[in-house]
Amino acid sequence: MTKVELRATWGLVAIFILRMLGIFMVLPVLTTYGMKLHNADQSLIGLAIGIYGLVQSICQIPIGMASDRLGYKLLIIVGLLIFTLGSIIAALTDSIWGIIFGRAVQGIGTITAAVMAMLSDLTMEQNRTKAMAVIGISFSLAFAIAIVLGPIITSTIGLSGLFWCITMLTMTSVIIALLTLPTSNRYKLNRESNIICSSIATILLNKQLLKLNFGIFCLHSILMFNFVVLPQNMMNMGFLPADQWKIYLIAVLISFFVVMPCIVYAEKKQSIKKIFICGVTILLCAQISLLAAGFNRLIFLIGIQLFFLSFYLMEGLLPSLISKVAPPSLKGTAMGFYSTSQFIGVACGGIIGGWLFSLPEGASLVFIASISIVLAWLFVSLTMSEPPYVTSIIISVPPNIIGIKQLITHQLLTEQAVKEVLIIPEENSAYLKVDTKYAKPALIDKLKKIVNNNVIPTDRCENSSIKDT
Structure with missing residues (x-):
């Protein structure tokens, strides 16, 4: 940099x-x-x-x-x-x-x-x-x-x-x-970072994105449910508020060491859906453990550890999936709705969790509600498609490309590695999604030549980039 x-x-x-x-x-x-x-x-x-x-x-x-x-x-x-x-x-x-x-x-x-x-x-x-x-x-x-x-x-x-x-x-x-x-x-204008009003319908009608937005809503709803109940439950088990940070610290450290290899494995072995469903299942086990713990410290602590493991795993996978599934030119719009779903989950989890907690047997009601949400999320996750294992590539193009835009798009798509192409002449950019197996410098050079062989060469064609999704 x-x-x-x-x-x-x-x-x-x-x-x-x-x-x-x-x-x-x-x-x-x-x-x-x-x-x-x-x-x-x-x-x-x-x-x-x-x-x-x-x-x-x-x-x-x-x-x-x-x-x-x-x-x-x-x-x-x-x-x-x-x-x-x-x-x-x-x-x-x-x-x-x-x-x-x-x-x-x-x-x-x-x-x-x-x-x-x-x-x-x-x-x-x-x-x-x-x-x-x-x-x-x-x-x-x-x-x-x-x-x-x-x-x-x-x-x-x-x-x-x-x-x-x-x-x-x-x-x-x-x-x-x-x-x-x-x-x-x-x-400078970067289409991937901005919310595009005219493309909101495209995002809202994308079933895979809707399922991922539902996922982040569920995850943060359950996060708030847990933080409404867990501090008081810890006090009931004899963990003073001044000492509760020790439990969080241990759970977080273990989660970091376990989650990162899982995410790397999911990408390398192209098994994101399998790991994703495992993460939701672990979250379900965590909530069941917290509900069943009663005053049993061991089961309670296991539930907390499972919760943090699943939370960090899903928090790492969901943004990556949004980036893979979203159209190449609408990532900003997709992330806008993703973030909004996240904060709606925070609101619903806090407000509904607090109301349930105020009722008789409130702690149990909160965990039962969270288990219901995780079950719904697990069902939705099972219907998800395996995400495309692609990398986003942005290639700068000359401004005189308008007349041959369709020709260049067709030629780029003839490359087996190229899955999607969107050329925006006004932004001097071509947005492509390429199979991660073939996203090498040699491929980028070849794609640049396809563009340059059809237009008058300009200095604008000299720069290109790869963005891992």
Whole structure:
């Protein structure tokens, strides 16, 4: 990467990690420490957990579109300041309603779409995959750190102190944004990073994408279900809130060491569907274990470990599947709906989980509801097709290609390795999906020659890139 790319990438990654820490640190402590707030009960605790996802799911696509018009840096900074305001509101209150309002304000300050789009626009095509991979890793890393740090910080300085820490983290993000992100709004257009309104119907009618969106909805609903119940269940078994981070830390570390080889195996052996179904099955076993544990610590801890194993496995597989299944020019739109489904799951899991938890035998009801959701997900997963094992390739094309667009498309498709082709003359780009077995530099050179042999050579044809999906 160039110095500019490195600066932008690490700046955006730092902002993303600090923001995710602020979101996730609340999850493992709100159920226990939140009950000390005025007017608090289990249903309102669930609302406080889920309201962030509800508001963010509503705001995500509109704010993402606004960032395309007003500039990514401006929207990122404004979003961080709004998130800071919500954190201050939550830090100053001693009522559950104040926490709910503060979390709702935090949700308005969504920056995910702007961060992803800006990162895509500020990196060259051949480096974009690396940058996106770093973002994906940082998400998992932030989640792991947050669920360990949250209980430690809250046990030391209280829930209000935790929100003040989140405020400081977010203000640090604002400083990083001011110092590292470029001020120019004249970014290059990258079709894969933007939400295309005219193509929404294409995404909504794609059955495979719908099944994957349903999957991320289920996964994050169950994540919220568990964090509504698990902290209180740990207390009932004698695990003090100040010590619960140790259980999370062990479960997360084991999960990291187990999950990464599984994902590599799934890709290498082209067995993603098999591993995917195994992941959903493990999640089902986890929820059954947590329901059946009662006061048995061993079964309870096994359930927690199985849950984190399945969560990290599915969190790694689902974005990859979205990238493989989505049309080559509509990945941004597909990821927009994917992220929205994710946050709707957060909202539903928190709100419904809190309501169920407030009922008699509430913990059992929450786990029964999560088991029902996993069973539905497992049924849907069994109907999924094996994903195409393809790599996305973007080849720059000259502007004088309009008259022979169909000819070049046909010639590219005659190559056995090429599965899909979309040429956008206005963007000087050809978007291709190629079998991963054949995605070698020699193939890229051959595809470039097919284009160049039909048009007047220009300097625009000299650059091309591969993006692993």
